[in-house]
Amino acid sequence: MILHSKISFQTGPEHWHQNYPMAKGDKQSPIEINSKDVRHDTSLSPWHASYDPGAAKTILNNGRTCRVVFDDTFDRSVLRGGPLTGAYRLRQLHLHWGSADDHGSEHVIDGVKYAAELHLVHWNPKHGNFAGALKQPDGVAVVGVFLKVGKTPKPEMKRILEEIDNIKTKGKEAPFQHFDPSILFPKSRDYWTYHGSFTTPPCEECITWILLREPIEVSPDQMARLRSLSKNGENEPMCPLVDNWRPLQPVKGRIVRASFK
Numbered sequence: 146m147i148l149h150s151k152i153s154f155q156t157g158p159e160h161w162h163q164n165y166p167m168a169k170g171d172k173q174s175p176i177e178i179n180s181k182d183v184r185h186d187t188s189l190s191p192w193h194a195s196y197d198p199g200a201a202k203t204i205l206n207n208g209r210t211c212r213v214v215f216d217d218t219f220d221r222s223v224l225r226g227g228p229l230t231g232a233y234r235l236r237q238l239h240l241h242w243g244s245a246d247d248h249g250s251e252h253v254i255d256g257v258k259y260a261a262e263l264h265l266v267h268w269n270p271k272h273g274n275f276a277g278a279l280k281q282p283d284g285v286a287v288v289g290v291f292l293k294v295g296k297t298p299k300p301e302m303k304r305i306l307e308e309i310d311n312i313k314t315k316g317k318e319a320p321f322q323h324f325d326p327s328i329l330f331p332k333s334r335d336y337w338t339y340h341g342s343f344t345t346p347p348c349e350e351c352i353t354w355i356l357l358r359e360p361i362e363v364s365p366d367q368m369a370r371l372r373s374l375s376k377n378g379e380n381e382p383m384c385p386l387v388d389n390w391r392p393l394q395p396v397k398g399r400i401v402r403a404s405f406k
């Protein structure tokens with residue numbers, strides 16, 4: 146009798162906690178934001194990003210997302226204000242997106258899923274380095290920007306999506322310089338903020354999330370480009386890099402504050 150061993154690759158989000166216990170913590174991300182439970186906090190100040198376009202270095206397909214990496218060896222591109230104390234250094238930005246326009250974002254707003262979600266990841270230099278910051282509750286700040294498909298796409302998204310053709314497969318990296326990501330921000334500075342985690346393993350609970358209320362627009366063609374990335378390397382079968390979002394996590398009594406009424 147031939148035993149057909151069933152190899153189950155337990156890599157889905159529901160299995161992460163087996164190797165990364167933090168994934169079952171009380172402050173996990175993403176979450177759904179329900180406006181009825183949000184508290185308008187008049188003491189929240191505006192947030193400010195002062196980014197040096199020269200800090201942009203490369204763009205990479207790591208098989209899970211498309212990531213732009215910045216020089217964070219000194220306070221060159223920083224985020225201040227809002228719920229934060231001190232200046233947090235911009236380290237990288239990346240995206241999460243769906244296989245269709247009706248889903249793809251990680252956070253959900255009053256039941257609305259956006260086509261994609263842009264994350265700008267910053268860390269607190271008072272903790273020495275990024276690895277040290279991951280161990281601290283005030284170690285990391287991520288600005289989340291929602292992307293919706295529309296007819297008046299932001300020309301600035303073009304720059305990132307034009308590079309996609311050079312990083313089609315996992316492991317591909319290309320120079321990506323002279324880029325100021327603050328051009329991707331919407332007009333309004335309104336945001337929600339709450340304390341949560343990385344949405345990828347080990348899911349450290351070190352993030353102050355700053356989610357912008359106003360989405361930016363991308364074109365259907367731009368979304369199609371994102372979906373044309375492959376999870377696999379160049380000598381492997383093409384496997385569309387889509388649906389790289391983590392399912393919603395329990396709020397567990399956390400308060401989400403809003404900078405607006």
Ligand SMILES: NS(=O)(=O)/N=C1/NCCS1
Nearest residue numbers: 264266287342343344345
């Ligand atoms: N999506 S996320 O920004 O919460 N996760 C990350 N993992 C490694 C750096 S950013």
Ligand SMILES: [Zn+2]
Nearest residue numbers: 239241264344
């Ligand atoms: Zn992310």
